[in-house]
Amino acid sequence: MTYTGLTWDHPRGHDALAAAAGDLVHWSVQPLEGFESHPVDELCARYDLVVLDHPHLGEALASGCLRPLDDLFGREELDRWRTGSIGPTMGSYTMHGRQWALPLDAATQVAATRPDLVGEPPATWDEVQRLARRAPVALSLAGPHAFLTFASIAVALGEEPAADPEVLISDGTGRAVLDLMAAVDALAPAETRALNPIGLLELMSRTERVAHCPLVYGYVTYADRLAFTDAPAARPGGRPGSTLGGTGLAVSSRCTTTPELLDHVRWLMSPSAQREFLPEHNGQPSARAAWTDPAIVAADFYRRTTATCEQAWVRPRHAGYIGFQAAASAVVRAVLAKETSHRAALDRMRVLHRTSRTTKKRRT
Template sequence: MTYTAPPYRGLTWDHPRGHDALAASAGGLVHWDVQPLEGFESHPIDALCARYDLVVLDHPHLGEALATGCLRPLDDLFAPRELARWDADSIGPTMRSYAMDGRQWALPLDAATQVAATRTDLTGPPPATWDEVRALARRAPVALSLAGPHAFLTFASVAVALGEEPAAGPDELVGDDTGLAALDLMAALDAHAPPETRTLNPIGLLELMAGTDRLAHCPLVYGYVTYAGRLAFTDAPTAGPGGRRGSTLGGTGIALSARCVPSPELLTHVRWLMSPEAQGDFLPRHSGQPSSRAAWTSPETVAADFYRHTAATCEQAWVRPRHAGYIGFQTAASAVVRAALAGESGHREALARMRALYRASRTPKERHP
């Protein structure tokens, strides 16, 4: 579709999954710039919103965004029945992850969570439990996703599989038994991992697995439909048969900055991006990864096996904290996990350090001038 209204500026991330469908549907209404995945994960949201009208963001940035007042609440722009319909149509907690303080701040353009990726020609059937992952690591190259914030996200997902959601309370990160068991499991697997994998982000891990035989399995990595066919994507491991598939929700939402003055044409375009037509057909045909549950469960969706074999994990995914200090905590805690896996600290010491970092992240910044 083509629009005659002046163009808005939007920012998304530099990958076909984040860019292609938005650019192909913009019709002159939105000019989309891109930033690297690492910028998407860590760049201050208020600085981005000062320059752009539309921002594709991750839900943990909400606390920071609300603290700086840089987003426009969407319930001022869309009717309650529209928001309720999108909530009902979205897989797992994707829509709810962008709601905070009683307002809706973004819409789930894209759904993703950590799932298992496997070269089945090298491994046979993918492992379904963490014990099976351990066994596989003794005979094939297996790696965890540890670069950037992903070391903590992997830790959190293992904790969920072990039966405890991190950060269930305002001051406590995770209990001793769960935290130490998660670190012990990660250390056992990391000891066998190809060294080159420790610095690779999810795209790098999937590229290595798809293009070489140096990595056969990653039990927790954010799923990318663009690798479907080359790799087998399946639900995240459980601690045992019938257990919860521990995984940390990712994906992206589309938000309007406080500087944006949306025209009727822009709101119509955002509605279309959330429509069954866009979610079920247009986005998948343009490398997108829709948030619609119908798209994830329909046999007609492009790369339907990718969605069908990972939908249960997405439905059960853990939603990260979204307070203003969370992004910094996630970065610092990941460094602590990596140091523990490298043997630079004991696991009990690492757990204590992560707890202290979490408590500090919850402390209002005005108390520390």
């Protein structure tokens, strides 16, 4: 029996899965933008295995399109994977007391730098602003990333967004974040505002148009050309503000599992796959043992960003969150373009967030 799987179109998302699959799974790909925003229930109607982002869980559970992994794997092995995964990666796929996906890949927003252009990367947001006045610095703003950058800076300033769902963010923190983003973006190369993280990292690695990006999702596939370090903090030694990304492997409700398929998934989560096979095939493992292994491929990438991944903020996962994330990003970009005020933007984002929490998808 051959299963169908869908992942995202990048060596980090595809190569290791395809190399390990043999004749068991045929993997298709979708663009990064589809991974970030395509309705997961539509994908699960067509594929047995789906690589997804944890904020999609709310809509997935509302539509009933995923199989709970508690029914497929034992409690001991799920607990072992939870304990062994870095930061909140495994927990980000837990909802309503059940496990809905396994973290194959761990990623969070970190800093990317061309040391040959700027020297030692900045460690605080004050240092980022000073660097922006003498070298090209860009924020990640395309698609949902404008709000994700906003959220990460808020975390660095000491406030996790949506801790109070009705408020979303306090006035003081919200204004401070928008002020900081506006100051950095005003000096950024204009071409960078439309680039997704892959586009930003490509531009940095191929040209001198961008010397530093303080918050961009880390890609180990660029570690030979760029230096990746912890996300900036508000003050030396403070929490690096970052929003968790990465990918989880989910089983669709249409899938009839076999022992062979479950053993294949177990192997993907095994120490040998996480520490050897995935890194050797452009993968970015989720196991903490891999991130802290000095012998692993591109060990400096993991060592210099581990603290950020361990402390990353987990986004809300209610059914309407994906739409909110896109709409809030458009609001943030409007502020940076001086098309709306800070006050109006914060009020609008709060309304969008409250409205998103009432969104219900019909269960199929």
